[in-house]
Amino acid sequence: MTTPATDWLRLDQQICFSLNAASRAFGGVYRVVLKDLGLTYPQYLVLLVLWEHGELPVKRLGEHLRLDSGTLSPLLKRLEAAGLVRRERSARDERSVEVRLTPEGAALRERAAEVPRRIAAATGLDVTEVQDLRDRLERLTAALDAYGTDPAPAPS
Amino acid sequence: MTTPATDWLRLDQQICFSLNAASRAFGGVYRVVLKDLGLTYPQYLVLLVLWEHGELPVKRLGEHLRLDSGTLSPLLKRLEAAGLVRRERSARDERSVEVRLTPEGAALRERAAEVPRRIAAATGLDVTEVQDLRDRLERLTAALDAYGTDPAPAPS
DNA sequence: CGCAACTAAGTTGCGCGCAACTTAATGACG
DNA sequence: CGTCATTAAGTTGCGCGCAACTTAGTTGCG
Structure with missing residues (x-):
């Protein structure tokens, strides 16, 4: 026989667990590195997208980052409170909210280099x-x- | 020249992000699969360890799963409320709390097979x-x- | 036009994950 | 024996991540 059932059945757990562990280990490193920028990793990701694409609606931001408004709305609110982004209703479509960098948010790019x-x-x-x-x-x-x-x- | 700085500088983000994305995608699949067991993925992990090792203190559980008491204490409380585990102070060391499966928790192993x-x-x-x-x-x-x-x- | 289906954000609720702290018990050392 | 550092669990606080829901604006279609 090849792989015993018990071994085989454990592989799925190992892959998801090691994925999870690696992801959390990354979180720890980012936490240290981003500390003096005052950012969390998800916040940093949002800024990366904005630095690259300029202003864009919450919806598009979510598509880039695989996040929905339930996660993004409060996160963006915190970034706005920190003075890094502004949010304003689109004139073309009043349902949409455009997110754009403030000068402070744009300037942070260099410190994040x-x-x-x-x-x-x-x-x-x-x-x-x-x-x-x-x-x-x-x-x-x-x-x-x-x-x-x-x-x-x-x-x- | 080899890789332009901008490309190179973006790789870190890609690796952590794809790691993160894969981890969350796994979460979605586990959420569906574990739904009728009434378990979350971290709770399932705790049970996997208990099914394999039998009773063990919170500290050991945390070493297996890379989690501290700040995460495990409330999680174990929920598992206890669900009737799947019991927690009791070790007689040998009153600081330690032994976690063990209830009959219901042990029985769940077959349904999780x-x-x-x-x-x-x-x-x-x-x-x-x-x-x-x-x-x-x-x-x-x-x-x-x-x-x-x-x-x-x-x-x- | 009028109304139903759809869409974008936002809100609520809950479970992690982790830092920082508290409480209680153990161990080490003079 | 007392005192002080160490250790285990638990608590608090906060930021995701996501399901479920609400609100408001848009689109399609008769």
């Missing part, structure tokens, strides 16, 4: 390893997202 | 891919944990 390098150093990975891992994880996420939607996918 | 297979199916990965990914993630977690502790590790 060091962050990626420090994180990359903490991983101990080189560029090709990072790319490979990222690709695998994105395929995995796509497969997991398909669960429920697509119970019997055509084998590639 | 299907879970790993369903999760494994949702990942679309085979055994070797899972092992490889898990190994990489564990090395990554170890590297991230060393951050701050070991600023200049000897290059293997």
